[in-house]
Amino acid sequence: MRELFGRRAFVAGATAAALTHGASGPARAAAAELVDGNLPDFHPALKDRLRFPLAWGTSPVRDFGSWRRTARAKVEEHLLVERQHRTPYAPEFTAGPQGEGYTRESVTLSLTSYERVRGLLLTPHGTGPFPAVLLLHDHGARFDIGKEKLVRPWYDDTRLASARAWADKYFSGRFVGDELARRGYVVLCLDALGWGDRGPLTYEQQQALASNFYNLGSSLAGLMAREDARAARFLAGLDRVDARRVAALGFSMGAYRAWQTAALSDDIAAAASVCWMTGLKEMMVPGNNTLRGQSSYYMLHPGLPRFLDFPDVAGIAAPRPMLFFSGALDTLFPADGVRVAHDKLRAVWRSRHAEERLHLRTWPDLGHVFVDRMQDEVFRWLDSVL
Template identity: 80%
Template sequence: MSGHDAVGRRAFVVGAGAALFTGGTATNAEAAVVEGPLPDFHAALKAELTFPLAWGRSPIRDFRAWRRAARAKVEELLLVDRDERTPYAPEFGGRSEADGYTRELVTLSLTRHERVRGALLTPHGRGPFPAVLLLHDHGARFDIGKEKLVRPWYDDTRAAAAQGWADKYFSGRFVGDELARRGHVVLCLDALGWGDRGPLTYDQQQALAANFYNLGSSLAGLTAHEDARAAGFLAALDRVDARRIAAVGFSMGAFRAWQTAALSDHIGAAAAVCWMTGLKEMMVPGNNTLRGQSAYYMLHPGLPRFLDFPDVASIAAPRPMLFLDGGLDPLFPADGVRVAHDKLRAVWRSRHAEKRLRLTTWPDLGHVFTAPMQDEVFTWLDTVL
């Protein structure tokens, strides 16, 4: 999710709910104009969110049993088929040599409904190699998906857009190519709506998500499910050391990275750049999430009745995890990041695994993944993988 979504803030009058708390009919004096939009009784709704399934609050005291219960609840609320057994049936093509690694396209079945094309990079040399499931961001830019992170050697028409994105957010680098050059197998796929699976437009997201709900499913649930399936595909490749697979992402890709670590045991570590916060601290007037639209890719109906964002990420404990945040990031208020970090720290501490959790804030940076930040991630990956 990016702060550059092409829609302005609006004020909404949603005062009818005031009657719920006054015992009568709402009057004009009771109605509230709320920026966001949020209902005027949003504070009461937030107060009811106690996240009772979170580790430490849940009555389940055995951590492994808690992980199973928490993961099962998340999987239930994805609203997708949890027993997906469709063969991946990969088809490889578009092979090309680069500086220190081989590039190829792979098309596979993440679900029984659709074939998905992705970029697969393999270092030169003798494997098996450590691997990275690389997850692209949102950014309200849909014509490129995997191309935001892997240089599109297969499509000259997307090259300029991809380079522009890399220049804007990644110091001109293609993160996937950097990882491959440094010895990692890299898999990067388009989420539904991006690249080969799009392009969607910004204002079509709500309708797409609503239609998923009408079909008894979920856009966010599909994305989470596909990412977990992609981790399984990567682990099954002969060229990959299945014990050394990380999920890495920026912005919405960061959300997807820690979410995949929570849902898939194939992920041995995760690095999430610029997406971690407490839900309550994010749900404040003016926050980008309240615009709707792009939030649907990260919105699992009913989940906040049980778990906060850091609680979901904690399902991956005590595996190594790195969270990088920008101190000037307008999407994630500092108090939300602090609350989330405190929750994460408490979980890893309870597992006597504090050294496996790194929480870093770059105070002078916003919503970006610059070269120095990338270097921190690359060095950390070398350590944990």
């Protein structure tokens, strides 16, 4: 039996009993196929059971306002992290050097009752209140920098070197937050747990961290969702910000965070998500990065797929303005999944007679990036909706 377990991760049920009694030939060969690329061999049957019965259009709830409340409550139930709306932010601001047309500050605040979190806050010169953007960083398996991926750090040369390399790789050398501040937006960007001042985590530690959250009756992904919604409320409540004009923006995992925050928070008036939207079943295919676990735990709410797909959750934000970009060459999100998701999103906004508020685009020559021409289109879109 030893050679069977060298390649496969588990044996269960009747097959295990057969091995115990010395089965050979076909029985032994079948046992070796119980796991298929991190998926159980019966995963098609599990996928077939995912019908997303709470999705808009499928749900028995026909009034859209009632559906939104029901769907949001179902998402919040699966976050496993209680709301923290009574925890005082108690912000502490520290001035940084002047930028080109904007001021820099670091801000430390309590997004939850568990710990203080440090973020970066940029404010345009001039007289407010200003529109604002909650800027949400990506994953990228790069943990020494989080908020610094999007806002140029002025306080640490080592992080600045890492941040420049990241910007060169994914953002055409730009710091997206600084670009937004120059255009007249207040920008807030904070570290998620594991990155920057709240890390650095290592890639191999993610799964253990997530499982320990579950053992504690909590959730890593749920914590991030709650923190992002709290950050949106904090930003909207600043005197310098026009609370009616606050957007969420992110790339990759940050894109997931952007549409999720729009679904969970009425403080977000619009959201732009670059390179993270798909149908779950279309993403759960052999070879997809999601099947490796690890980073997926930041976007995994146990049990929620029994009720809602990813675009169904994003649809809770309708009919507010939403932008979704994808790259046709992005191997993380198969084209079938993007197509399914976009079709679902169109149906929701169309049902609200607001299809013009939904901006969907797949860039045929691009992969998993947020390059300058994509940024410029997002900036113009933000200007138009805010």
